[in-house]
Amino acid sequence: MTLAEFKRTLSRSEPPADLAPALAALWWAGTDDWDKAHKIVMDEGGKDCAWVHAYLHRLEGDLGNARYWYGQAGKAPPTGRLRAERDSIAATLLAASPSK
Secondary structure (H helix, E strand, O other), rough: OOHHHHHHHHOOOOOOOOOOOOHHHHHHHHHOOHHHHHHHHHHHOOOHHHHHHHHHHHHHHHHHHHHHHHHHHOOOOOOOOOOHHHHHHHHHHHHOOOOO
């Protein structure tokens, strides 16, 4: 799936069934359902989910918590726009996805 295809799915009522947890969380964040997105990354481990977790806390304005999760993900906290960050994370995760 490309980033453009991923973004087109945001108009659906549910994410595509084959998304990895980190991408599913980004999908819910893209539909403005922070709580569903956060629950997914809270229940999963790994650096991808930690990266999305960091983004979600940055999105909510909790920068201290976001910094912690960026550290867990091995990523430097970004300073750019939130939507650009979401797209960058999604593009990176989609490129690494086995179902490209």
